[in-house]
Amino acid sequence: MKTLVTFLLDKSGSMQSVKSPTIEGFNSYLEALKEGESADETEFTFLHFDSYSLDKIHVNAPVKAVPNLDEKSYVPRGGTPLIEASIKTIEAVDRAVGSEKKQVVICIHTDGLENASGPEYTWERLNNLIKEKIKLGWQFNFMGVGIDAYDQGKKMGISVGSTMSTTTDPMQMKRAYSTLGGQTAMYASGQSGGTEWSLAAKAGAGDYTATGGNKPTTAGKTAPIKQQRQSVIDDFDLN
Numbered sequence: 001m002k003t004l005v006t007f008l009l010d011k012s013g014s015m016q017s018v019k020s021p022t023i024e025g026f027n028s029y030l031e032a033l034k035e036g037e038s039a040d041e042t043e044f045t046f047l048h049f050d051s052y053s054l055d056k057i058h059v060n061a062p063v064k065a066v067p068n069l070d071e072k073s074y075v076p077r078g079g080t081p082l083i084e085a086s087i088k089t090i091e092a093v094d095r096a097v098g099s100e101k102k103q104v105v106i107c108i109h110t111d112g113l114e115n116a117s118g119p120e121y122t123w124e125r126l127n128n129l130i131k132e133k134i135k136l137g138w139q140f141n142f143m144g145v146g147i148d149a150y151d152q153g154k155k156m157g158i159s160v161g162s163t164m165s166t167t168t169d170p171m172q173m174k175r176a177y178s179t180l181g182g183q184t185a186m187y188a189s190g191q192s193g194g195t196e197w198s199l200a201a202k203a204g205a206g207d208y209t210a211t212g213g214n215k216p217t218t219a220g221k222t223a224p225i226k227q228q229r230q231s232v233i234d235d236f237d238l239n
Contacts (some may be wrong), residue, residue: 003103003188004043004060004096005033008089010110011048011055015076018111018145021170025177027068032178034064036185043102045093045238049085050078051116059238060096079116082108083126086156090129096238104133105184105195107141111168113152127157139187139195143176148216150209160209161196165216167206176205 007026015022033042044063048055057073058066086108097104114123130140134157142153143164153163166176179201186192202210 001101001103002041002043003038003105004045004093005063005105005184005188006045006047006089006093006107008047008049008085008106008108009074010080010082010112011050011074011076012078012080012110012112013050013076014080014112018168018173019071019074019076021168021173022109022145023069023071023074024170025173028174028178029181029184030063030066030068032181033185033188036182036188037191038185038189039064042185042188045096047085047089048074049081049089050076051081052078054085054088056238080110080112080114081116081118081121082110082112082114082152083123084117084121087121087126087129090133092238094133103188104138105141105187106138107143107180107184107195108156109143109145110152111145111147113147123155127155130157139184141180141184141195141197143180144216145173145176146216148208159196162194164197164202164205165207165209167216169206172204172206175201176207179204 042063043060044066045059046057048057093104140158141162142149142156142158143166144152145166146168149163149165164176166173179197183192184195187195199210208215
């Protein structure tokens with residue numbers, strides 16, 4: 001069975017402080033997928049989001065043909081419409097898959113808290129949507145860097161095992177990405193029943209729940225963003 005992996009990456013302005021380790025980490029995730037036993041049966045969709053747009057970088061592409069992320073193709077800006085981008089991504093993936101039988105994996109990565117979604121996009125709506133898709137066998141992963149990802153993951157309806165709260169340390173971020181890529185590749189090939197991180201993988205990524213460290217602070221990450229959102233967000237589709 002083919003597997004569709006969709007990666008939704010926060011491109012808001014605050015990601016500038018972790019731009020380089022995010023690029024390096026993402027590329028290690030991609031490498032792990034390409035080296036998986038089912039790479040030839042894995043399709044990859046890659047999306048960036050901020051309060052200006054939700055950008056389609058690659059859509060249902062053979063994972064082996066997807067190029068690495070670089071400094072020119074990833075330029076942080078704007079605010080964090082996390083709920084809106086997540087809902088639109090899930091709905092677009094649902095339409096793109098249609099009646100085809102595919103394993104579906106969606107990974108979401110952010111360094112900030114929701115601050116720019118339209119009023120019709122609520123935590124409750126996102127939570128219900130994710131739980132609906134999980135019942136159908138979809139896999140979700142949520143990775144938060146420098147924040148308490150578990151608080152947002154719970155609001156989204158994503159399990160503790162499928163959530164990672166990593167530090168901003170470049171090596172730990174890379175481990176979070178690479179271990180997730182490896183686990184996703186194993187899921188695609190049928191060697192694993194899901195894409196959850198192991199406790200050891202969380203510890204290697206500096207996740208406070210696995211290391212016994214302090215919970216990350218959210219100070220300075222909640223300021224509202226006031227700017228005109230672009231229509232491309234509302235017109236988003238993967239067809």
